[in-house]
Amino acid sequence: MSRKILIVDDDPNIVVPLQFLMEQNGHDVIVAQSGEEALEAVSKYNPALVLLDIMLPGIDGFEVCEIIKLNPEWKAIKIIFLTAKGRDVDIAKGMVLGADAYITKPFSNKQIVECVKKLLEA
Amino acid sequence: MKSKQKFGWFAGIYAVSGALIIIIVTIFLWQQLSPPEKQLLGNVFSQYALFILTAGFLLFAGFGILIEWVFRGYIIPINSLSEEVELIYSANPSHRITIEGSRDIKHLVDQINTGAERYETLKNNVSKQINSAMAESEKEKNILAAIMAELPEAVLICNREGQVILYNTQAKRFFNEQIVQIDKAGNSTANGDPAFTFEEKRFLGIGRSIFELIDKHVIRHALDEMHKRLHRHDAEVVSSFVLTAKGNRLLRAETVPILTTRRKFSGFIIIFHDITQALRTESRTEFLLHSFQDRIRRSAASIKSAIGIMQEYPEMDPVRYERLTKIIQNESTALVHVIQREAGEAFHQDRKQWPLVPVSASDLVEAFRKKAINVLNVALTLEKGKGNEWIRVDSYSMVLILLFLIDRIIKIIGAVEFFCSFSTSDSFVHIDISWEGQALKLEQMRTWENQELHIGREGLPLYLKEVLDHHEAEIWPYCDRETKIRSCLRLYLPAYKSYPQDTARQVTVLPEDRPEFYNFDLFHQQGQHPDLDDCLLADLPFTVFDTETTGLNPGVDRIISIGAVRIIKLRMLKEECFDALVNPERDIPAETTKIHGIKTDMVRFKPGIDKVLPMFHQFVTNTILVAHNAAFDMRMLQTCEAKTGIKFINPVLDTLLLSDVIHPEHKSHNLSDIAGRLGVEVLGRHTAMGDATTTATLFLKMIPLLGNIGIYTLKEARDASQKSYYARFKF
Numbered sequence A: 001m002s003r004k005i006l007i008v009d010d011d012p013n014i015v016v017p018l019q020f021l022m023e024q025n026g027h028d029v030i031v032a033q034s035g036e037e038a039l040e041a042v043s044k045y046n047p048a049l050v051l052l053d054i055m056l057p058g059i060d061g062f063e064v065c066e067i068i069k070l071n072p073e074w075k076a077i078k079i080i081f082l083t084a085k086g087r088d089v090d091i092a093k094g095m096v097l098g099a100d101a102y103i104t105k106p107f108s109n110k111q112i113v114e115c116v117k118k119l120l121e122a
Numbered sequence B: 001m002k003s004k005q006k007f008g009w010f011a012g013i014y015a016v017s018g019a020l021i022i023i024i025v026t027i028f029l030w031q032q033l034s035p036p037e038k039q040l041l042g043n044v045f046s047q048y049a050l051f052i053l054t055a056g057f058l059l060f061a062g063f064g065i066l067i068e069w070v071f072r073g074y075i076i077p078i079n080s081l082s083e084e085v086e087l088i089y090s091a092n093p094s095h096r097i098t099i100e101g102s103r104d105i106k107h108l109v110d111q112i113n114t115g116a117e118r119y120e121t122l123k124n125n126v127s128k129q130i131n132s133a134m135a136e137s138e139k140e141k142n143i144l145a146a147i148m149a150e151l152p153e154a155v156l157i158c159n160r161e162g163q164v165i166l167y168n169t170q171a172k173r174f175f176n177e178q179i180v181q182i183d184k185a186g187n188s189t190a191n192g193d194p195a196f197t198f199e200e201k202r203f204l205g206i207g208r209s210i211f212e213l214i215d216k217h218v219i220r221h222a223l224d225e226m227h228k229r230l231h232r233h234d235a236e237v238v239s240s241f242v243l244t245a246k247g248n249r250l251l252r253a254e255t256v257p258i259l260t261t262r263r264k265f266s267g268f269i270i271i272f273h274d275i276t277q278a279l280r281t282e283s284r285t286e287f288l289l290h291s292f293q294d295r296i297r298r299s300a301a302s303i304k305s306a307i308g309i310m311q312e313y314p315e316m317d318p319v320r321y322e323r324l325t326k327i328i329q330n331e332s333t334a335l336v337h338v339i340q341r342e343a344g345e346a347f348h349q350d351r352k353q354w355p356l357v358p359v360s361a362s363d364l365v366e367a368f369r370k371k372a373i374n375v376l377n378v379a380l381t382l383e384k385g386k387g388n389e390w391i392r393v394d395s396y397s398m399v400l401i402l403l404f405l406i407d408r409i410i411k412i413i414g415a416v417e418f419f420c421s422f423s424t425s426d427s428f429v430h431i432d433i434s435w436e437g438q439a440l441k442l443e444q445m446r447t448w449e450n451q452e453l454h455i456g457r458e459g460l461p462l463y464l465k466e467v468l469d470h471h472e473a474e475i476w477p478y479c480d481r482e483t484k485i486r487s488c489l490r491l492y493l494p495a496y497k498s499y500p501q502d503t504a505r506q507v508t509v510l511p512e513d514r515p516e517f518y519n520f521d522l523f524h525q526q527g528q529h530p531d532l533d534d535c536l537l538a539d540l541p542f543t544v545f546d547t548e549t550t551g552l553n554p555g556v557d558r559i560i561s562i563g564a565v566r567i568i569k570l571r572m573l574k575e576e577c578f579d580a581l582v583n584p585e586r587d588i589p590a591e592t593t594k595i596h597g598i599k600t601d602m603v604r605f606k607p608g609i610d611k612v613l614p615m616f617h618q619f620v621t622n623t624i625l626v627a628h629n630a631a632f633d634m635r636m637l638q639t640c641e642a643k644t645g646i647k648f649i650n651p652v653l654d655t656l657l658l659s660d661v662i663h664p665e666h667k668s669h670n671l672s673d674i675a676g677r678l679g680v681e682v683l684g685r686h687t688a689m690g691d692a693t694t695t696a697t698l699f700l701k702m703i704p705l706l707g708n709i710g711i712y713t714l715k716e717a718r719d720a721s722q723k724s725y726y727a728r729f730k731f
Helices: A012-024 A035-045 A061-070 A088-096 A109-121 B003-032 B035-090 B103-150 B169-175 B216-231 B276-312 B318-346 B361-376 B395-413 B442-450 B464-470 B590-596 B609-619 B630-638 B655-662 B671-678 B688-708 B714-723
Strands: A004-008 A028-032 A049-052 A078-083 A101-104 B154-159 B164-167 B178-183 B196-202 B239-245 B249-259 B265-274 B357-360 B379-382 B390-393 B417-425 B428-435 B452-455 B458-463 B474-478 B487-494 B542-549 B559-568 B571-581 B624-627 B652-654
Touching: A004 A012, A004 A035, A012 A028, A012 A109, A012 B276, A012 B318, A028 A035, A035 A049, A035 A061, A049 A061, A049 A109, A061 A078, A061 A088, A061 B442, A078 A088, A078 A109, A088 A101, A088 B428, A088 B474, A088 B487, A101 A109, A109 B276, B003 B035, B035 B103, B035 B688, B103 B169, B154 B169, B169 B265, B216 B239, B216 B249, B216 B265, B216 B361, B216 B395, B239 B395, B239 B458, B249 B276, B276 B318, B357 B361, B361 B379, B361 B390, B361 B395, B361 B417, B361 B428, B390 B395, B390 B487, B395 B417, B395 B428, B395 B442, B395 B452, B395 B458, B395 B464, B395 B487, B442 B464, B442 B474, B452 B464, B458 B464, B542 B630, B542 B688, B559 B609, B559 B688, B571 B609, B571 B688, B624 B630, B624 B688, B630 B652, B652 B655, B652 B714, B655 B671, B655 B688, B655 B714, B671 B688, B688 B714
Parallel strands: A004 A028, A004 A049, A049 A078, A078 A101, B379 B417, B542 B624, B624 B652
Antiparallel strands: B154 B164, B154 B265, B178 B196, B239 B249, B249 B265, B357 B390, B417 B428, B428 B487, B452 B458, B474 B487, B542 B559, B559 B571
């Protein structure tokens, strides 16, 4: 199953392995480095899933998530928060805003791959 | 009435009544006479008229001289004698009577002077004993003062009305001459609100109100919270809050109640800790910790992911392999840097300076409801919360956050009715503010984070994000997906599971007797706004002041110096004085410089009256003004009204008039003569501060003398002054 995945992170050192991992699992990968770029990419490519960091230049990940989930056309896009923010309150906030999963860094490649697979099959 | 006037009245009445008696008797006799007798008497009178009139005049004059002799020899000296005797026994035992009069009076004066010698000796002996006891008491007070001064914390003790009755040096450092901002309605509160129109200096002092120093909303909130806990018999009754003081210092305050033996509230102690530096360090530490954690997580994620890929796909192309190797190298170097340079700095810091106190969620939302109604005038309905969860918060700042949210929702959405509830989930307590209408978006809330918490007249100079971070709290729009009737904003606070009671600060309960080494009895003062006129002079707060001017014409001349000292409970507070030179913006005439010694050069770089008078106005707040020849000084202050906009409406007493009330027989009531009469040493004559201090000492001596003639209250003193002879002076 090949679906488009949008990776939103401003740190190339995490984007590179993630992009490789997703490509190796047969997905088309689009990369955005800020909240604004992410929304543009969503609008342009309509990805099936977004791997979303929270701390981004400009609009942060929470806001990107809210905007996507409030838009009826994008509501079906799955969102995984992939972030270093590991406080309970951040996780709670992410889930309340409509994220489908919240994974804190550092994560295992297997964890990401399985989570993506599960959400895309749902 | 003075003796000379009495003599005048007596002589007049005597002459008129004597003449009337002679006329009536003559008319009566004349009517009894037969016509021949009348004829005979008429002839005799016309023949000897000159002799009869001369005899009559001599008779009147003789009686007049006799009366004057009696007055001068006996009555006037006796009148003066009573005043002089009172002076000896009430104010100045060294005073000796030197009245002229008859031999009997002189003998009496000698006897009184002999008695006065004995009285003075006796009084000196008693004074020595009293002084010795007072020195002992003073020593004990100094020990307490030294202990208080050595405390690292600032301490203020207030009575139940909020008047300061004791403070230490640290408190003076934080609060004396504190600049506060005043809004259009005259309220003072925290810094930063655009509604404020001007700044004012506030003074810390005995008898002054704590509400003048600290935002009254903050103090009331703390007192309400403390009363609630006392009422519930909580183990911890201390209420804490943060506030800003002089120099934008951030203080953590603990309010501790003082209870009587019957556990009735009789005052409170506020202990202040300066947390400015600690909080800066704490904020930096928190920032470093978060940043440290984030960077480790990020680097670890990159390394872990890259290694995983290299293990899983060993056959990948060399370019990609090289890139992943480079990522691992870079991130490993970054990790080492974080651990070596930043981690050490981030730890080992005290992170407890801004206290978060356990509060039940229901108490917090109830406090919020009351504030919302009072401050924002909105309808806020509390919906029953689930359970009674505890949270750890600085309750005042947390209530401000909730008010801040409602205030912003009103401005953005226009909602008018709100609902508040709390619930729990896992390790959180949620406080929900909901309303019927449009929902908020994160985008709309983004700008709030860096806004200070100001709502109406209440506020703190802290950012929303700063306070939220300190509480590890978060806010975001919450949508109840089941009902969807209301929009909601949810405040997440970490739930507090245990409530340690062993650290509770002990409540101060007063002993039956007065504290052993601090003999203040100011806990039972009158209300905060007593009916001043009926107050005893002994109970009133006074500011005794004097001005030095460029001349004696209030319409033309200007103030060049103001000196003032406060009197509380018949005690002159020499350490709480006001002494300022004023630039009159003109040359000071040489002839007035000879009197007060102030030259033009001395005031050239001093502030003008527009700067000094607002400070002086604040210094005299809630006190009775006292001055010698107050009419002149008050007139000088009045002439500055137009320029400064400041009006002195305090009640006024004049020691010149009071002296005349006490000693009407004395001709001179200038400061030096009164001081001589009352045995007061004059220091710094014709300097504003020196004259103010002398006047204050004289005034303190006058209060018991006024009591001797039945003048006890402010109104009685003012009424008596108005009647006095010198009241006719007008400037």
